[in-house]
Amino acid sequence: MSSNVTKEEVERVAELAHLNLTPEETGSMVHDLNAILDYVAQLDQLDTTMVEPLAQVSELNSASEARPLRDDVISPSLDRAEVMSEAPxxxxxxxxxxxxxxR
Structure with missing residues (x-):
């Protein structure tokens, strides 16, 4: 995976995101995005055949050790009328x- 992001691609994405990038920022963004892609390409070369897929970090604990991060306690919310009266x-x-x- 050796993709290089071009100046034109950065300019197009900036246009879609309604960002006004200076020429210096565009050049910096091209450099930064290509550095990120190079790093991901390095990670892609790692042997992960013995690594089981993980969808949630909480799955790292066995089922017997699973516990919530905090107690789920119902508490009253703020009064809507009071909050709205403070809104500008x-x-x-x-x-x-x-x-x-x-647009």
Whole structure:
């Protein structure tokens, strides 16, 4: 797996993400992404035939040792009316926030 990220690919992804990258940032991003891909390529060469797949870190413990990270205790939430009264802008049920994405 020796893929190289090109300047054009970084510029396209930046465009899709609505990011304005300077030429210096674009060059730095190309370098950084290629370094990450090179490292992943090194990891891909490791022999993992004797390593069992793992979906959850909690599976590292045997079933007899499994225990929750903390007690699951029901506690009261904040009062909605009180929280909404402190909000800079709300409709009584939800916070109103300014639009940040322009298309």
């Amino acid at each position: 802008d709300s409709n009584g049920s939800f916070f109103r926030v300014p639009k940040v994405i322009e």
